[in-house]
Amino acid sequence: MERGDWVARYLRRIGFEGEPKPDEATLARLHRAHMLSVPFENLNIPLGFPVETTLETLFDKVVVGRRGGFCYELNHLFGHLLKTLGFKVDLLSAGVWSQGRFGPPFDHLLLAVHLADQRFIADVGFGDSFREPFPILGEARDSLGVAYRVNRRGETLVLQQQKPDAPWVDQYRFTLEPQTIDAFQPMCRYHQSSPESSFTRRCICTMATADGRTTLANGRLIRTTAGTRTETPIVSEADFRAVLAEHFCVELPAEVSLTPLRSINEPSPKA
Known part of the structure; x- marks a missing residue:
């Protein structure tokens, strides 16, 4: 090129x-x-x-x-x-x-x-x-x-x-x-590749915005806007794909199962 x-x-x-x-x-x-x-x-x-x-x-x-x-x-x-x-x-x-x-x-x-x-x-x-x-x-x-x-x-x-x-x-x-x-x-x-690496133990997608940051992690969409934080659970694969496309312009091939992303992002049970 x-x-x-x-x-x-x-x-x-x-x-x-x-x-x-x-x-x-x-x-x-x-x-x-x-x-x-x-x-x-x-x-x-x-x-x-x-x-x-x-x-x-x-x-x-x-x-x-x-x-x-x-x-x-x-x-x-x-x-x-x-x-x-x-x-x-x-x-x-x-x-x-x-x-x-x-x-x-x-x-x-x-x-x-x-x-x-x-x-x-x-x-x-x-x-x-x-x-x-x-x-x-x-x-x-x-x-x-x-x-x-x-x-x-x-x-x-x-x-x-x-x-x-x-x-x-x-x-x-x-x-x-x-x-x-x-x-x-x-x-x-x-x-x-290592099980000790944080990158093999969690899935993350995060990007700065003009007034904060948007993050997909731990099975949640986390949005911080002008200091205000909101969290939305991501339940289905369709929701996962929609969040990636809408907030990060990331579109993964339809034939690729997102099950590994969803399972690694399962929220930890609360005590």
Whole structure:
């Protein structure tokens, strides 16, 4: 596929209008457009389809097929778009904070984008996260009042999030050493196959909205709008398909049974 056609189709996919330039304003617009258009989701894993990280496969899935993905997919593809547009981009390794500790290296893939004499942290593959990049070792606050910052902790950097009237919470720690996509393959295989991975134990599809977030998880549609949260149980396969199509523009083939998605999303019994 010609470079111009590849870029044009990607930009249409995320609803980006205008002429992209390798500058801070364009980076912010591209990142925000991606967060509002492409869901963070792991549907292929419980459905038994392998997660592949070649650029051709990712383009077919995310752009042509209008699907989403997780970090190894979304940030790798978005990073390539940025490089194609003239940005200098590094793939970075991170360990995600979970259950009182940080995960191992390559647990998460994020991006560092070089602009003038600064590096910006960019990440369209972490679900509920910042909507626009900001300078590494800087701080940002989005329109919904959620703050983000990166601070140095020993030899690593730590991304933190602070929701309104709440304390700062660690998200992941990372280093600035550039990596290749091949270095992430062992952890990518782990997250789609190990019973210890959260991605094999639950199904999630989530996407930012202009005034909040919409999430399908644990057998419920969860919508947060201007700080107000509502939950709706998803009972049937037809309802599951309707929710994916209406809220995430995801349409899975009719011949693919969604039973694995529904069973893995069964709500836990209340005590």
